[in-house]
Amino acid sequence: MTAARPTRVLLVDDSAIVRKLLGDALRTEPDIEVVGGASDPYVARDMIVRHQPDLITLDIEMPRMDGLSFLKRLMAHHPIPAIVISSLTQTGSAASVEALRLGAIDVIAKPGGPQSVGQVTERLKQRIRAFRASPRVRLAATVPRQTPAEDRTGPTLVRQGKDAKGLIAIGASTGGTQAIEALLTRLPADLPPIVIVQHMPAGFTKAFADRLNTVCPMRVKEAENGDPVERGSVLVAPGDHHMVIERQGIRLSARLTQGPQVHHQRPAVDVLFASVARLMGVPTVAALLTGMGADGADGMVALRQSGAITIAEDESSCVVFGMPKEAIARGGAVHVTSLLAMPQLMLGAFGQLAHSRAS
Numbered sequence: 001m002t003a004a005r006p007t008r009v010l011l012v013d014d015s016a017i018v019r020k021l022l023g024d025a026l027r028t029e030p031d032i033e034v035v036g037g038a039s040d041p042y043v044a045r046d047m048i049v050r051h052q053p054d055l056i057t058l059d060i061e062m063p064r065m066d067g068l069s070f071l072k073r074l075m076a077h078h079p080i081p082a083i084v085i086s087s088l089t090q091t092g093s094a095a096s097v098e099a100l101r102l103g104a105i106d107v108i109a110k111p112g113g114p115q116s117v118g119q120v121t122e123r124l125k126q127r128i129r130a131f132r133a134s135p136r137v138r139l140a141a142t143v144p145r146q147t148p149a150e151d152r153t154g155p156t157l158v159r160q161g162k163d164a165k166g167l168i169a170i171g172a173s174t175g176g177t178q179a180i181e182a183l184l185t186r187l188p189a190d191l192p193p194i195v196i197v198q199h200m201p202a203g204f205t206k207a208f209a210d211r212l213n214t215v216c217p218m219r220v221k222e223a224e225n226g227d228p229v230e231r232g233s234v235l236v237a238p239g240d241h242h243m244v245i246e247r248q249g250i251r252l253s254a255r256l257t258q259g260p261q262v263h264h265q266r267p268a269v270d271v272l273f274a275s276v277a278r279l280m281g282v283p284t285v286a287a288l289l290t291g292m293g294a295d296g297a298d299g300m301v302a303l304r305q306s307g308a309i310t311i312a313e314d315e316s317s318c319v320v321f322g323m324p325k326e327a328i329a330r331g332g333a334v335h336v337t338s339l340l341a342m343p344q345l346m347l348g349a350f351g352q353l354a355h356s357r358a359s
Contacts, residue, residue: 006033007132010053012044012070013037013085014062018110022057022085025121032128039063041070048078055081055131057124058104060095068098075103081137083127085110085120093207100177100208105137105319109201126264130292137174138319157347161188164350166283167229167245167252168192169276171269171299173199173291175319177208179339180289181215184234186343189217192283192350194234195245195254195276197267199291202239209236225256237267244275252282263295269323273299277306283353284308285346288332289339291323300332307356309349311335311342 009032011019019037026032035051038044040062048056060067071082084107086096096107106127108120131137168191172180176198184194200208206222212234213220221227223235223243229252237243241256262268269288273296276284286303288296290313304310312324312333317340327333337345 004031006031007055007128008033008035008051008053009128010035010044010047010051010056011037012041012056012062012067013059014039015059018059018085021117022121022124025117026125026128029125031132032125041065041067044070048074048080053080055083055128058082058084058099059110060084060086060092060099068095068102071099071102071104079103081105081131083108083124085124093204094211096204097177097207097211101181105131105174106199107201107204109203127292134174134292134320134322157186157343158188158190160347160351161191163354164192164347166192166285166350166353167276167279168194168346169245169273169284169286169303170194170196170289171273171287171291171296171323172197172289173265173269173293173295173320173323175290178319179313179317181212182339183287183289183342184212184216184218184220186340187217187346190232191218191347193229193231193252194218195223195229195237195243195272196234197237197243197269197272197296199265199267199269199295200239202241205236205239209234212236223254223256225254227254229253237272240266242267242271244271245279246275247279252279263293265293265295269296270299274302277302277308283350285311285349285353287311287313287342287346288324288327289313290318290320292320293322294326296323297326297330297332300327301330304332304334307353309334309353311337311345311349313342314338 023034058067082104084099084104086092087110209222220234300310312327314336315321317338
């Protein structure tokens with residue numbers, strides 16, 4: 001039996017030290033082949049043509065051309081999976097979120113920040129292997145360009161939003177930054193509270209939440225311990241913290257923990273979903289969006305068993321049909337639908353929940 005070909009990786013970073021650290025770590029792995037290192041996008045362009053790598057790592061701040069400009073051109077003319085390795089600064093975090101919006105499949109904090117070199121290289125190995133294990137990674141844009149607000153949120157959705165009572169829980173990973181933005185911008189402002197886990201490192205989730213707050217009709221913020229879960233607001237779990245939803249009297253609040261990673265992730269979708277499933281008497285609609293791996297699948301099963309309406313994104317609109325596929329296979333999805341059909345389905349589900357409670 002022929003052994004599987006190693007995943008071919010090109011390292012793109014202007015720092016020779018970073019290229020060496022990453023290269024030395026990856027070269028110890030028999031299933032990963034480092035085909036070279038490029039000090040700037042122009043060198044990278046030539047090496048991509050010459051070596052045809054399966055995946056590249058990409059720095060943001062580089063000479064001659066910045067990583068965002070390079071990524072935009074790459075996705076337009078020679079799409080290739082890219083993992084961004086960026087400095088953990090306010091500017092670097094915002095740029096990294098933009099890189100994810102442009103099509104990067106993941107973002108990792110560069111060595112020298114809070115994460116040790118070993119943690120960074122281990123995360124990189126995990127993401128390379130997760131990419132290899134994924135049946136398909138769609139690099140072309142899958143979400144239609146946004147239309148004006150009045151076209152995104154029609155009167156029917158606004159009316160349904162005002163009538164809806166309960167909680168919305170969302171989980172996503174690879175491709176999720178685009179998907180979550182597309183979903184939230186198509187929902188009305190007056191909605192039950194929304195809680196989100198998007199796989200993303202510490203430091204980057206705040207930039208992601210801040211961006212959502214500028215483009216979405218509801219209030220969006222990175223969750224802090226004890227934050228109230230309130231109507232018309234969205235809480236995004238911070239990187240390196242699990243988020244659970246608890247009842248405090250008649251109110252709901254978010255609690256942050258640093259328990260063990262689940263599916264190599266913290267925050268993990270399963271942790272959020274399991275906590276929501278334990279809430280009694282709270283009508284819940286949950287959505288599991290694009291992502292590699294199986295995080296969220298067990299949580300979807302628990303939510304469905306608790307009486308929640310669960311929705312999995314279908315393959316046609318997923319960047320990676322991994323997490324939703326697992327949830328569907330385990331019987332956790334009540335509905336399977338495309339991303340753009342999800343707003344109507346989510347709000348209609350609250351009417352279904354209200355009817356079932358009344359009968």
